[in-house]
Amino acid sequence: MTETNSRADNLKALKQWTIRVLTAGVSVVILWYYLRDVNWDALKAAAGRADLSIAIAGIIIPMIGFWVSDCAFTVRSFKWFHSPVGFWNYFIIKAAGYLLAMVNITFATGGVFLYFMSKTGIGVKKQTGQLAFRLCMSVFGFTTFLALLTLAEVAARPEEVAALRLQLIGPAIGLILLIMLEMGAFFIYRRGLILKRLPEQWFVGEFWQPLRGSNLRHWAEGFAWTAPFIVLYFIGMYLVVRAFHVQVPFFYFLLRMPIAALIAGLPVAFGGFGTTTAAWDVFFGRFTTPADIAAITLFIPAVRLLFRLGLGAAFMPLALRELEGLKMIPWRRRGRIEKEC
Template sequence: MSEDTRLPMRPDNLAPRDEIPAPRATPFWRKAIPYLGTIVIFALIFWRIPIRKVEQALSQVPVLKFLAVFMPYSLFYCAIDSACLTWVVRRFNARMRYRDILPIRASMYVLALINTSLAQGGVAYYLHRKAGVSFLSALSSVLFIAMLEIYQLFLFSTLGVIFYTPVGDAQVRIVAILRVVYIVAWAMLAGIITFFAIARRSTPIRNWVETGRAGALLATFIQARPLDYLVVLAIKAPTFLASVVAQYYALALYGIAVPFVKLMLFLPLVFLAAALPIAVAHLGTSQAAWLLFFSGNASAAKIVAYSLAAQLTFMLCNALIGMVFLPRASRELTALRAETASTSATV
């Protein structure tokens, strides 16, 4: 995308408010699903593992050492995450600076602890207000990154499948299933890239996509070329490698030895399980995945205790970073609302 085609950052180019879809009331049963899912998963875990053993294992967690491992990783993750968002926004939406995006990206970590979708919407809303781009176009860029974050996990887990030697019948079966799943997943990504490449060259297909109900949400996908996918994966890749290193040393601090290649193979699946929208704050599904893939490396109680301690420590570090930037992000959003109201009053 050429520099002159990007939208300038000026108040008179602000997108109209009606571009933001009106929020719909979420049915009570849908709100209850994550809470029920969390309760059910933990009930199943503690039905098999005595809760007192988990409590005893938790009391042995080196909390300060965990913070010393996960805080640098959280800071590194925030820096790379903001850099990726900056690149995508500049490529597809508007000229924005890293220092403008960092506060809102970091502050949304607080909201992401409760609801990832709300955090994504918050980033898109900020871009809409700050840069004057369409809310749905900004959300399209956020979703583009979210999709490639999933494929980043597939990428490293695929490398793990290639280099890891399964131990035992259970792991052999899991790896065999993963190979099939990954072939399907990469074929789907190839299909997505191919479809939108054809849409860019075919006016009828492009018009059909852009005029459809999800047309605005697909704006970034239509513009994105294969190189753009590779660039985003390359920018995000260091965050996963850093997470493997952080988990590797945190496990060692807790007395659990897991081969590095095994972590690279199965840790992406733990993260994917944690991302499932059936639990609160990613709890429950993550612990179940840790038990499934790493129960052979320590007692079940110790694995559950580690997964809880590591996850809560990482969440705490992200929340602390978010709280540092939250006042600045809040002031900026308030100023943008006031500026918009002033502009509307003078028209």
């Protein structure tokens, strides 16, 4: 049995290392493609004339804001749908997770699940349901931001409406908002046009408990914990652009940055290196030179990586102390496996 477990652990470790090597390889290939013809003297000049203090603030302040808001919203959701969790306790676990993710992303994501299971006794399905609720609020906030931004652009600069390609953006934004409104009507008021017609047993179980137990106040507070920090992130990215003296129209940037951010965050490259360059070159390359794009898109993931490493290293001792204070995982302590797992 021990030999079998050891072999499984070795295969798992090999898989993780293979994924890391592949993602690093993808980053190298993309960067080579976009940087092979870049004038390196021009790249150094772009970095040299940039206001790095503003650029760093534009990256780090939204990261801190998201860190705090995510911790606060997670703690609130546990209070609403399960049992209270200390904000500071999760705050340091979340910070240490940034460092752990550099070693093994499975440890970082699965570790948070195990932490809450040990801390509160919550099962996998119910915890996944809470995660789904928080994700829905993030999507709602993100889409509402895009909708309001699009309306503002149409009102402020009607001559640029054709460039927005609203025939593509508009229906997508509208569909997501309609889905969220349908979900709100069903889970809050037990009404709706489509979900109410589905069999009731489809929504029975611990996974659905957070959504079914939510009310209008939960949705409003969830929106308040997510939407402002989404706006802060995109404004921060615009400050980075201006810090590098690249002149991209404000509305044009904010309407395309969400798509660029999604591409940059694809888990196919290491730390966003390469994917960030590709996304920014596609959406903003016509406003500046390849050297400026290279300088910005190497700077952003580098600052994020260093900040996360520093944050994780600083909080790791406190996180280890928090974990040492926990008892065994509940189902092992009781000597049985939870059915929901």
